[in-house]
Amino acid sequence: MSLTDATVTTLLAKLQSGETSSTEVTEACLARIDSQDTDVGAFLHVDREGALLRATQVDEKRKNGEPIGPLAGLPVAVKDVVCTTGMPTTCASRMLETFQPPYDAGATERLLAADAVIVGKTNLDEFAMGSSNENSAYHVTRNPWDLTRSPGGSSGGSAAAVAAQMVPLSIGSDTGGSIRQPAAFCGVVGLKPTYGRVSRYGLVAYASSLDQIGPFATDVTGVATLLEVLAGYDQRDSTCIDADVPKYRETVDKPIDGLRIGVVPEHFEEGLHPDVNKAIRNALDVYKAAGASIVDIELPHSKYVVAVYYLVAPSEASGNLARYDGVHYGYRAEEAQNLIPMYSASRGQGFGDEVKRRIMLGTYALSSGYYDAYYLKALKVRRLIRQDFDTAFADVDVIASPVAPTPAFKLGELIDNPLEMYLSDIYTLGANLAGIPGISIPAGLSDDGLPIGLQLLARPFEEERLLRAARMFESATDWHTKRAVLNHD
Amino acid sequence: MTASLSREDVSAVAVLARLQLSPEEVDVFTSQLGQILEYVDILNEVDTTDIEPLAHPIPVTNVFRDDIVTPSLPREAALSNAPNTDGKYFFVPQILEEQ
Numbered sequence: 186m187s188l189t190d191a192t193v194t195t196l197l198a199k200l201q202s203g204e205t206s207s208t209e210v211t212e213a214c215l216a217r218i219d220s221q222d223t224d225v226g227a228f229l230h231v232d233r234e235g236a237l238l239r240a241t242q243v244d245e246k247r248k249n250g251e252p253i254g255p256l257a258g259l260p261v262a263v264k265d266v267v268c269t270t271g272m273p274t275t276c277a278s279r280m281l282e283t284f285q286p287p288y289d290a291g292a293t294e295r296l297l298a299a300d301a302v303i304v305g306k307t308n309l310d311e312f313a314m315g316s317s318n319e320n321s322a323y324h325v326t327r328n329p330w331d332l333t334r335s336p337g338g339s340s341g342g343s344a345a346a347v348a349a350q351m352v353p354l355s356i357g358s359d360t361g362g363s364i365r366q367p368a369a370f371c372g373v374v375g376l377k378p379t380y381g382r383v384s385r386y387g388l389v390a391y392a393s394s395l396d397q398i399g400p401f402a403t404d405v406t407g408v409a410t411l412l413e414v415l416a417g418y419d420q421r422d423s424t425c426i427d428a429d430v431p432k433y434r435e436t437v438d439k440p441i442d443g444l445r446i447g448v449v450p451e452h453f454e455e456g457l458h459p460d461v462n463k464a465i466r467n468a469l470d471v472y473k474a475a476g477a478s479i480v481d482i483e484l485p486h487s488k489y490v491v492a493v494y495y496l497v498a499p500s501e502a503s504g505n506l507a508r509y510d511g512v513h514y515g516y517r518a519e520e521a522q523n524l525i526p527m528y529s530a531s532r533g534q535g536f537g538d539e540v541k542r543r544i545m546l547g548t549y550a551l552s553s554g555y556y557d558a559y560y561l562k563a564l565k566v567r568r569l570i571r572q573d574f575d576t577a578f579a580d581v582d583v584i585a586s587p588v589a590p591t592p593a594f595k596l597g598e599l600i601d602n603p604l605e606m607y608l609s610d611i612y613t614l615g616a617n618l619a620g621i622p623g624i625s626i627p628a629g630l631s632d633d634g635l636p637i638g639l640q641l642l643a644r645p646f647e648e649e650r651l652l653r654a655a656r657m658f659e660s661a662t663d664w665h666t667k668r669a670v671l672n673h674d
Numbered sequence: 675m676t677a678s679l680s681r682e683d684v685s686a687v688a689v690l691a692r693l694q695l696s697p698e699e700v701d702v703f704t705s706q707l708g709q710i711l712e713y714v715d716i717l718n719e720v721d722t723t724d725i726e727p728l729a730h731p732i733p734v735t736n737v738f739r740d741d742i743v744t745p746s747l748p749r750e751a752a753l754s755n756a757p758n759t760d761g762k763y764f765f766v767p768q769i770l771e772e773q
Binding site: 495544603604645 | 683684687688689690691692693694695696699703706707709710711713714716717718720722725726727728729730731732734737739747751752754755756757758764766767768769771
């Protein structure tokens with residue numbers, strides 16, 4: 186087994202025993218990026234020198250017996266929407282093509298404090314808006330399992346980088362499913378924490394009441410390890426919650442006695458791909474065999490999540506993206522002679538189609554005469570969606586569902602039909618609107634050999650339970666050990 | 675709540691959003707945004723009488739911190755990404771018309 190095949194747990198053990206060094210692991214990852222990323226396109230920026238220098242420093246610390254962090258020496262890739270000093274942060278937008286953040290995000294600081302080695306920045310849909318990674322202004326990311334297919338989005342680069350074994354760990358952000366759906370499409374584990382669990386300081390804002398940073402790894406324990414590093418209070422994010430961070434990694438292997446899993450029967454009706462349907466039903470059988478009970482529940486307002494999300498998120502985006510004015514940072518159209526035409530030209534030229542579409546939609550929903558009918562109405566239904574979850578969780582510990590209605594779709598298949606693309610987010614949006622945590626774990630392969638993800642949701646701040654429930658499935662199956670076979674393997 | 679969206683509506687919203695759009699973009703957005711708005715009309719099925727809007731899923735109020743003076747971003751760093759600066763200020767094009 187090579188270093189890039191190894192799980193987070195194995196790598197940490199090998200590093201600790203001295204069987205390998207951070208320099209060796211980092212070199213192996215960089216070599217893998219060299220050989221595979223021309224096909225996959227997971228990275229926008231690779232910081233080769235910086236990563237190797239840092240790996241040497243961590244090796245030195247370890248050799249000298251200095252205290253080292255919980256990720257000491259492990260390479261990590263960071264979605265290019267999280268600020269990193271010394272590296273660009275482009276958000277996959279022309280608008281921020283030359284942007285070099287003057288400070289580190291809270292999540293970046295935590296990675297560095299844990300002695301992780303940041304190897305580079307991963308591709309995404311521009312400003313995290315999209316479900317396919319096709320909205321990157323730079324290049325498309327391809328699904329390692331089938332290069333003609335999408336890796337999902339918007340954290341498609343972070344999911345593909347782990348799936349193609351270029352890095353053992355990565356971080357993404359999830360506003361409407363942007364960690365869970367790419368994790369499902371790429372056959373890796375991805376977790377969206379509770380809103381407020383991880384600091385959003387230095388995460389370039391898309392929709393502030395929905396955005397959360399979270400981890401990717403090839404297995405649940407890897408995700409638990411990284412979440413433990415990322416989670417925790419940061420007073421620079423006023424929505425970050427000051428709550429204790431459980432030892433996720435220590436408890437992840439403890440099965441939950443009498444686990445009660447809620448299932449919404451309507452989730453298995455129209456529009457669900459038969460292979461996904463089969464995989465999720467098989468997953469429920471695995472849980473039953475492990476002693477869990479499956480309970481039918483109702484989420485009566487779940488059919489409205491797409492409509493609510495695509496009003497709330499664009500409305501927040503239209504405000505957040507007002508900062509790109511060609512003055513303080515970012516692209517400026519040079520030909521405009523006056524200030525307001527300069528704003529409009531810079532934004533018209535600097536943003537791509539999907540970003541413009543969402544800014545337009547949000548501006549419309551917030552504009553005079555439409556605010557009550559669209560934005561306020563959506564927020565009221567949002568409360569009903571949250572109440573549905575509260576009611577359901579009175580009877581069950583976790584809710585199981587598909588992550589996406591289909592396995593990874595073809596590149597180009599949905600990109601010209603925004604509404605169809607939005608409707609593919611049906612299973613993931615509810616967790617963001619309600620603020621609850623969710624995880625996607627590998628739960629099967631389609632007849633075409635594409636990964637299928639199982640989504641589990643839990644109550645706010647119950648990531649520990651979510652991880653333990655996910656690990657129960659993982660320990661009874663081998664889907665998480667399946668890897669994409671790449672051209673240059 | 676939706677009348678169908680016109681090209682003029684889209685152009686007016688683009689002005690509010692400070693987005694310069696080409697005539698082709700206005701055409702495409704008129705059709706695409708119209709479809710999306712038609713879709714979100716399903717929210718009208720839901721009775722939301724007496725339902726409070728939910729703006730944040732985990733409500734937090736009055737977060738206080740100690741009033742301690744800490745360094746701000748140095749000027750050089752704050753200006754480092756500016757499209758046009760003299761090292762002290764952000765430069766912008768003319769704001770007022772010439773007399």
